[in-house]
Amino acid sequence: MRFGFDEVCLEHDPGPRHPETPDRLRAIRRGLSKKHAVDYRSADSADESDAMAVHDDEYVAEIRQFCADGGGNWDPDTTAVEETWDAALAAAGLAMWSARRAAAGDDGRATPFAIGRPPGHHATIDDAMGFCFLNNAAVAAQHVIDRGDAERVAIFDWDVHHGNGTQDIFYDREDVFYTSIHEDGLYPGTGEVDETGEGAGDGTTLNVPLPAGAGDPEYFATFDDVLRPAMERFDPDLLLVSAGFDAHRHDPISRMHLSTDGYGHLTQRVRDVADACDAGLGFVLExxxxxxxxxxxxxxxHEVFDGLRPVEPDEEDVDEAVADILDDVRDVHDL
Structure with missing residues (x-):
């Protein structure tokens, strides 16, 4: 893979006890240093007009000024310092790079993955929340649509938290399909099955809230039985993955049981969907x-794109409660 990275993203520091720490990127880079064929790329930061393409102008000006004044607690979870604004623009710019390169056909070992921070999927049209200031994936999707690089973009959010901001931004849009697998009842408390979009966007939002404890079998069944047919029916030109890794069984702030190899299998599945739709594929860190x-x-x-085959899971039955949820999703979306 090619990883988009910018040192500026390390300068956003919410404090020593905050979970969204610059050490997240440092840890990723240390781990990747032990892997084969890791390629880093830089990208231009987003500018305010890119942010304003999906966020209210007044909000963009307000958050910029908030950081310029030294930052502080925007809300109890979302903390900024003076450097946060530049980091947010850099993270959005990296997401734009990932979307552009994917839309241009970069695939295989050249598949782009933007490892910027702060993350983005909770940032709504007019508010920062959940550690997020600018909605990186949304900025990226709008960017390639505005450039004419893609007419239809699908965003698959596998972060354990529902991406309420991404849903909010595209809820009434027919050209962006947003789908999320997330832990039911977890922050921010959105993402119910019956949240399907409105107006022109009716049917272009698909949520699968899974119960705590769901793991590899439930994630694979959700993707195979619901998400894949829905995404293929939408037939995007570009598929972006809002790639959070907090559904892992050992993540400290969730109760899901996805394994490391499970992420590998999800990666192969999104790659298969992109191939089936002849769509570009890019990743954005959440x-x-x-x-x-x-x-x-x-x-x-990364290693899946380098040829690794993840360990095949033991055959396990899907939890009955999850099977019922998938039935509900199929009924609501006529799958």
Whole structure:
């Protein structure tokens, strides 16, 4: 893979006790240094007009000024310092790079993965929350649409938290399909099955809230039985993965049981969907708060594109409660 990285993203420091630490990127880079054929690329930062393409102008100006004044607690979870604004623009710029390169056909070992921070998928049209200031994946999707590089973009969010911000931004849009697998009831408490979009975007939002304890069998069944047919029906030109790694069984802030090899199997599945749709495929980092597990899981995604076949899981039955949820999703989306 080719990893987009910018040292500026290390300068956003919410404090020593905050889980969204600059050490996340340092850990990823240390882990990748032990892997084969790791290629780093730089990218221009987003500018304010890129942010304003998906966020309210007044909000963009407000968060910029908030950082210029020294930052502080935007809310109890979302903390900024003076350097946060430049880091947020850099992270959005890296996501834009990932989307552009994917839309241009970079694949295989050239598949782009933007490892910027702060993350983005909780940032709504007019508010920062959940550690997020600018919605990186949304900025990237809008960027390639505005350039004419893609007409239809699908965003698959496998972070353990629902990407309420990405859903919010594209909820009434027919040209962006947003789908999320997340832990039911976890922050921010959104992402119900019946949240499907509105107006022109009716049917272009698909949520699968899984119960705590769901693991590899439930994630694979969700993807194979629901997400893949829905994404293929949408037929995107570009598939972006909002790649959080906090659904891992050893992440400290969730109760899901996805394994490292499970992320490898999900990676192969999204690659197969992109191939089936003749769509570009790019990745944008979201969450993941165990440094060792984050590093290991990003390394797994990389190695799948380097030819690794993840360990095949033992055959396990899908939890009955999850099977019922998938039935509900199929009914709501006529799958």
């Amino acid at each position: 969450g993941g708060y165990s440094l060792d597990i984050l590093s290991e899981s990003v390394g797994m995604v």
